[in-house]
Amino acid sequence: MPRISYCNVFVDDQQKALEFYTEKLGFVAKHDIPLGGGARWLTVVSPDDVDGTELLLEPDSHPAVGPYQRALVDDGIPATAFGVQDARAEAERLRGLGVRIVREPVDMGTIVSVLIDDTCGNLIQLQQLTDKAPDPLV
Template identity: 60%
Template sequence: MKIHMTSVFVDDQAQAEQFYTEVLGFVKKHDVPVGESDRWLTVVSPDEPDGTELLLEPAAHPAARTYRDALVKDGIPLAQFAVQDVQAEYQRLRGLGVRFTQDPLEMGPVTTAVLDDTCGNLIQIATVPQ
């Protein structure tokens, strides 16, 4: 068994596509219309085009909002992405206007930071020792 895909609920898929590709730097993999206005929209890392896909799923279900709002209030991230250098990525993203709820924090061998994806979620970026 392997993890082929994971998902985050997003308020707006067009906004999510823009943020996850142009700001975070992922690459769009699948974009298929589903139903009236939804899309099967996935992105992958440019370093791993055949790696795990991230599904940007519409947060239409009323429970999704309640769940995400409660997590965001307490600063809890819904997903974690690995980066080479958290500090450098923090500077780069801050320059693009990204809001961080946790600045880079060194905790033993791991450094993390938490950002707002502008689509209703907090995302953690982390440098994990190789």
């Protein structure tokens, strides 16, 4: 059975993205392989699961990426979502680090969601499961 080995977000500056995703969000660098032309195979992982799913910080050089990213941001749609234990506390922690909170934490019933700007062209959703969330194994 397949498993998710990595997913990606397109970023306008890989170094800036690496700094944001490690220094602000707390991920750790996993792979940093030069690909030529200044591009890198650059991934980060959760420090709690270093052998888990990798997030590829992929250059936004393809011509379709710019319009796609702008449309998502204009409509307030996150590029991806990450789970957190406490969305409100995480929003405050990130605010203290200078991260722009696009949408304050909102209780949506099964999750509490906060939307942040990753400074690299994306909105990112942080979500906390609530006690109203269904058991994922059922």
